[in-house]
Amino acid sequence: MSVTSNPMAHWIQAFLEAQAAELDAAVNTQTAYARDLTDFAGWLTAKSLHYATASRDDVEHYLIHCEAQGLAKSTRARRLSAIKQLYRFAFEEGWRTDNPAIQIKGPGRAQRLPKTLDITEVDRLLDAARRSPRNTLRNSCLMELLYATGMRVTELVSLPVSAARGDPRMLLVRGKGGKERLVPLSPPARKALAAYLAERDQAEDIARKQGHPASRFLFPSRGKAGHLTRHRFFGLIKEFAVAGGVSPAKVTPHTLRHAFATHLLAGGADLMSIQMMLGHADVSTTEIYTHVLDARLTELVMDHHPLSRKPKS
Structure with missing residues (x-):
């Protein structure tokens, strides 16, 4: 079978399987690759082209098409990255003798400061989780x-x-690419974890007696994943925002991550310690939080310094 007669869906599947096996790519990363490469395949099909025959000009025209659709710079940069990696894989497999995308420069990413929360807003979210009418100990532990x-x-x-057993001072976290790191626990977090773990183990004992298998996850669920899903937690944190009087538009799980680093x-x-705890591969990623502080200090001066105040008319 020639490479052009091999459906593009097979290229995508083989590429994703290699990513999962060799790089231990996260499910979310593989989903993004699949979505981006499927969109590119659809565009090629409409032009009577194939991954095997597409040229550098074709890839560039596809990126122009993406820009015309109004896609953000970050989305276009991600799609080009996925295409480059697919063609690198195809070259290694002998499906292509070149990588038509290798010399194409991406659109770059707009430098946007991450949204964060102040300490008062975080306190309100934590308090709302402690007062949640259902699964109170679990919700408090999560937050x-x-x-x-x-x-x-x-x-x-x-x-x-298993990571929560023995009243740990540190948690072992498995992050992107299967990389492990240790993160310290604050006294309030340890207290919330111990209280929730006792309730969780009691519930698990009851479930086991009813014939249900024990869960290996700290936050078990009867769903397909076996644990609380990120989508469900996204909904929960919005509920806490409403209950705590914090604008839901400002609050996502990721803004709590940003708040952790900024605070x-x-x-x-120091930046190196924060980099290690966040699991950033490069300290330049962590440096964005210095810009957040710079922006806040500038705002503070502009709002409160007497020479920055507008003269009364």
């Missing part, structure tokens, strides 16, 4: 752990229960 560690939401909801930096923590 305390998120703010105390800066974990990604997927890392949080998929934590194994640490403001408190005097």
